[in-house]
Amino acid sequence: MLDLLRRLSIALIVGVCIVLLFVSGTQAKAEERANAVKWSSPIKGTITDTFGTRSGKHKGIDIAAPEGTIIQSVQEGLVTKSYYSDTYGHVVFIHHPEGYETVYAHLSKRSVSETAKVEKGQEIGIIGNTGVSRGTHLHFEVHKEKWTYDKKNAVDPFLMVAANKIETVPVLSQPASAEVKNPAAITVKKGDTLWGLSKAYGLSVEALKGLNGLTLDSLAIGQRLIVKEQAKSKTYTVKKGDTLFSIADEFQVSVQQLKKENRLKSEAIFPYQNLKISNHSSSSE
Known part of the structure; x- marks a missing residue:
């Protein structure tokens, strides 16, 4: 009888521990979701590329907006870096109380310096096209704890930012050319290729490359292409x-x-x- 009681007591304790662990995990997830709601969008614009594309090498999201658009901090925090990078261009890194570090790249201008404290929604720069970039846009990254060169801590920004505040780009099955009859220039959309655009506008691939001074066959979303002489x-x-x-x-x-x-x-x-x-x-x- 005593042995049975011991077994029942152990089973009861194990059960309580499992329940507590489940509740704790659920609460942690709820708190993370609550933090996500508190974060704002860094810019009002159009998403042109998402997390995980380019064979998994794209560790952020790209948001296009007009030249001169202000970039804002998604949450209060401390500026850990503010400098010019050959790849990121003008870039700002901010560490936030939730334990995440955000990256704002390709800016035309930086409005904050390293070690500065920023508030949620505060201007930190102006959208641009600096560094390795084709077309005016913000490249935005979120990293758990801190940014690293291998970006092993990168997480999808949609998990932390209220994504419904950013317009997404529909996937087009045909080139953007179909939107305007006989345009002189078009903006490259997702799915566009030099071959497809050359067929759409009655040009050879080489002629299209010549009009735009292209040396490679690759295109970038948001890139402006001349498709007709003035x-x-x-x-x-x-x-x-x-x-x-x-x-x-x-x-x-x-x-x-x-x-x-x-x-x-x-x-x-x-x-x-x-x-x-x-x-x-x-x-x-």
Whole structure:
């Protein structure tokens, strides 16, 4: 009888421990979800690439938005790094109370310095196209504890950020060309290839590469491509608020073409400056 009672007592204790472990684990997950709700989006824009793409090498999400859009800290924290990287371009790292480190890359400008304390929603920089990047966008990463070179601690940002605040890009089965009849330039969308676009616009792959000064066959989502030559040359006087990106979009040319034709070393322009906008065939990139 005593042996039976001992067995029953042990079984009861084990059962209680299992229940406590389950409750503790459930509570921890609930707390993590609660933390996720408290985080905000770093920018209002359109997601052009998600976590885990490029054979698993893409350890963040890409969010495209207009030039000049402000980047915000998703949560309060401490700036651990703020510098220029050959790959990330202008980049800011922030460590947060929840034990995560966030990375904001390819900025055109950084608004915070290392060791600075930031609040949730505080401006930390301006969206850009610096480093290894094609097209204006924010590359945003989240790492458990801290960022490492091998990015072994990377987690999907959607687990921490309120994803419903960011617009997602639909997967297109056809090139973006179908959206506008006979456009002079298009923005590369997911699924686009040089071969597919060349067929859509009646160009050879080599001709399409020549128009855009491309040396490789690969394309990047958000990249601007010239698909038709412009009719004539003109001179444009820069107005207040203009950017190279807005002018390129207005005249359906590439930013690279504008910089090449006007001998610009950077993307900075100023009011009343005259820019040459010529027939693409008259310039070589």
